[in-house]
Amino acid sequence: MSQAARAAWLRDELARHNHRYYVLDEPEVSDAEYDQLLRELQQLEIAEPALCTADSPTQRVGSAPSTAFDSVRHPAPMLSLDNALSDDELQAFDTRLRERLGTAGTVRFSAEPKLDGLAVSVIYREGVLWRAATRGDGEQGEDITANMRTLRCLPLRLLGDAPALLEARGEVYMPVAGFESLNVEQSRQGLKLFVNPRNAAAGSLRQLDPRITARRPLEICFYALGALEGGPLLTTHAAALAALRNWGLRTSPEARLVQGVEGCRAYFADLQQRRATLPYQIDGVVYKVDEFADQERLGFVSRAPRWAIARKFPAEEARTVLRAVDFQVGRTGALTPVARLDPVLVGGATVSNATLHNMDEIARKDICIGDTIVVRRAGDVIPEVVRSVPALRPVDAAVIVLPLQCPVCQSVVERIEGEAVARCTGALRCRAQRHEALRHYASRRALDIDGLGDVIIGQLIDADLVQSPADLYSLPRAALAALPRMGDKSAGNLVDAIAASRSTTLARFLFGLGIADVGEATAAALARQFGNLQALSGATAEQIELTPDVGPVVSRHVTAFFADPLNLQIIARLREAGVQWVEGEPTAGAVLPLTGQTFVLTGTLPTLSRDEAKARLEAAGAKVAGSVSKRTQYVVAGEEAGSKLDKARELGVQVIDERGLLELLAAVGAG
Numbered sequence: 001m002s003q004a005a006r007a008a009w010l011r012d013e014l015a016r017h018n019h020r021y022y023v024l025d026e027p028e029v030s031d032a033e034y035d036q037l038l039r040e041l042q043q044l045e046i047a048e049p050a051l052c053t054a055d056s057p058t059q060r061v062g063s064a065p066s067t068a069f070d071s072v073r074h075p076a077p078m079l080s081l082d083n084a085l086s087d088d089e090l091q092a093f094d095t096r097l098r099e100r101l102g103t104a105g106t107v108r109f110s111a112e113p114k115l116d117g118l119a120v121s122v123i124y125r126e127g128v129l130w131r132a133a134t135r136g137d138g139e140q141g142e143d144i145t146a147n148m149r150t151l152r153c154l155p156l157r158l159l160g161d162a163p164a165l166l167e168a169r170g171e172v173y174m175p176v177a178g179f180e181s182l183n184v185e186q187s188r189q190g191l192k193l194f195v196n197p198r199n200a201a202a203g204s205l206r207q208l209d210p211r212i213t214a215r216r217p218l219e220i221c222f223y224a225l226g227a228l229e230g231g232p233l234l235t236t237h238a239a240a241l242a243a244l245r246n247w248g249l250r251t252s253p254e255a256r257l258v259q260g261v262e263g264c265r266a267y268f269a270d271l272q273q274r275r276a277t278l279p280y281q282i283d284g285v286v287y288k289v290d291e292f293a294d295q296e297r298l299g300f301v302s303r304a305p306r307w308a309i310a311r312k313f314p315a316e317e318a319r320t321v322l323r324a325v326d327f328q329v330g331r332t333g334a335l336t337p338v339a340r341l342d343p344v345l346v347g348g349a350t351v352s353n354a355t356l357h358n359m360d361e362i363a364r365k366d367i368c369i370g371d372t373i374v375v376r377r378a379g380d381v382i383p384e385v386v387r388s389v390p391a392l393r394p395v396d397a398a399v400i401v402l403p404l405q406c407p408v409c410q411s412v413v414e415r416i417e418g419e420a421v422a423r424c425t426g427a428l429r430c431r432a433q434r435h436e437a438l439r440h441y442a443s444r445r446a447l448d449i450d451g452l453g454d455v456i457i458g459q460l461i462d463a464d465l466v467q468s469p470a471d472l473y474s475l476p477r478a479a480l481a482a483l484p485r486m487g488d489k490s491a492g493n494l495v496d497a498i499a500a501s502r503s504t505t506l507a508r509f510l511f512g513l514g515i516a517d518v519g520e521a522t523a524a525a526l527a528r529q530f531g532n533l534q535a536l537s538g539a540t541a542e543q544i545e546l547t548p549d550v551g552p553v554v555s556r557h558v559t560a561f562f563a564d565p566l567n568l569q570i571i572a573r574l575r576e577a578g579v580q581w582v583e584g585e586p587t588a589g590a591v592l593p594l595t596g597q598t599f600v601l602t603g604t605l606p607t608l609s610r611d612e613a614k615a616r617l618e619a620a621g622a623k624v625a626g627s628v629s630k631r632t633q634y635v636v637a638g639e640e641a642g643s644k645l646d647k648a649r650e651l652g653v654q655v656i657d658e659r660g661l662l663e664l665l666a667a668v669g670a671g
């Protein structure tokens with residue numbers, strides 16, 4: 001046998017063993033035998049590099065670290081799923097379906113667990129793995145091909161008769177056992193622990209260095225066909241899953257066909273009962289109408305198909321005792337009361353801390369220290385204290401009091417009339433606020449400083465090297481290299497990443513400043529409205545309120561931020577350090593074609609999502625209100641429009657549909 005033929009045989013053989021091990025769970029050879037075959041192939045490829053192909057199992061960790069993920073457009077939008085939170089909602093889903101399909105009989109569903117992971121799209125061209133991407137906003141995601149190639153359960157080449165093009169969709173997740181050993185390793189290295197398997201999976205997939213992803217125990221399970229060209233004719237979801245399996249892609253071994261709502265309920269009850277024994281975390285069950293012809297007739301509403309639904313498991317609750325309450329200080333100084341509890345098992349995880357949200361919530365739920373309380377944990381959400389059990393209140397139960405001074409920096413704690421949140425007034429003088437402010441400034445959607453994570457920020461603050469974001473730009477490389485577990489190379493990379501953040505946009509900079517209640521969208525709206533920082537920092541609360549979607553609370557936070565001399569000093573120092581963006585002319589006061597006109601959106605529009613319609617109207621200067629009044633000029637009504645449509649008719653407000661809206665936008669030059 002020639003060397004080329006031997007290499008081809010080894011590639012096929014290794015792919016076959018991979019499939020038997022990861023997909024069928026029926027290994028045929030030992031790990032040592034597998035490694036021996038892999039090593040033989042590696043040696044052949046080293047001796048004769050031309051023998052090395054892109055789908056060779058030696059090429060899983062092929063590419064060097066990148067600096068960013070490219071954005072890619074999905075061949076067809078990646079949809080989201082509607083939720084059913086009760087049996088009644090599931091029943092209503094089934095009734096809706098049968099009405100639309102005009103059938104009195106039972107509908108056949110394909111049922112499977114809803115894995116708690118990250119949705120991805122994987123494309124094979126002529127059978128070879130071509131591209132993998134995150135879901136992103138459903139239309140566009142990030143190209144994570146290099147990272148996905150490192151998943152051993154993902155074939156680099158499809159088995160059997162491969163179609164010309166296959167896009168398969170699935171969930172990347174981290175099995176519980178892998179998650180636990182990863183956290184043991186993180187802790188051994190003094191690194192931050194992952195909160196749950198989902199976060200660990202997300203963090204692992206978003207690594208710029210595929211070698212790190214390769215070390216993480218990630219798996220994938222496919223649940224749908226995205227696009228298929230030159231493949232077999234598939235008429236049901238069950239047949240599509242079988243085809244994916246035959247091509248060597250993993251699908252859920254728990255997938256079943258069930259009949260009608262009764263079948264769905266029985267499947268749900270069975271899985272709920274076995275949930276804790278499954279090797280991965282799930283947060284519910286997904287039901288899909290099995291017949292593709294029926295799926296097509298049912299179509300979509302907004303971004304979710306009418307033919308599928310996720311029946312979520314209810315949040316799990318348990319009783320325990322509240323021993324103490326600490327107050328945590330967040331980025332904007334907000335004090336969050338955190339309950340310290342006797343550890344209790346809730347939904348497969350031990351909970352010893354839970355949020356009490358704020359003082360109003362504590363009063364409303366009538367909670368005292370010493371109380372027996374009910375704690376709830378649902379999916380990713382931070383565990384929360386739901387209620388107390390007053391009948392079990394001990395005689396020495398203590399009332400929870402808001403501290404007068406910040407527990408971190410001793411500054412005065414202030415509670416503004418009408419706001420539920422109490423805040424530390426220390427701003428960046430407070431260590432906790434400083435830490436969170438730096439973390440926020442460096443975050444991906446703000447100044448995007450790669451490598452400046454939580455641990456390093458803590459070390460920089462502890463070493464008194466950084467008081468505010470402005471100090472980042474004068475950090476000497478040697479001082480960074482001297483931090484624990486840093487080293488000269490990483491220090492150099494961090495200095496470069498900090499330097500690269502100097503060039504930014506006004507919207508990112510404003511967001512990065514971390515003004516209370518100024519999220520990404522508000523920062524972008526303020527940047528558009530004012531064009532430059534000087535105009536915004538000198539604006540009155542009334543002027544700021546003219547910005548679309550900005551109300552009195554946000555405008556008060558913005559003016560308070562720019563009234564604090566410390567903040568102005570930090571901004572001045574950031575500019576001196578070379579942080580810059582393109583300044584523009586303010587659009588405030590500019591008269592756009594629909595300025596002064598108020599629209600109300602109701603029901604589902606055939607092609608535009610509500611967010612899109614709102615964004616297009618606002619871009620043309622219109623205001624989009626939540627309720628119909630005499631001041632409303634137009635109500636844009638879609639399918640299943642509700643009481644707003646009745647109100648519009650009652651008040652004689654003009655009602656238009658999506659086509660009318662698009663015509664109107666086109667007519668004013670905003671189409």
Ligand code: 5U1
Nearest residue numbers: 079080112113114223224286308
């Ligand atoms: N198991 C499963 N998860 N999941 C998620 N099936 C499934 N289907 C989905 C999503 C978003 O979407 C379908 C509409 C394809």
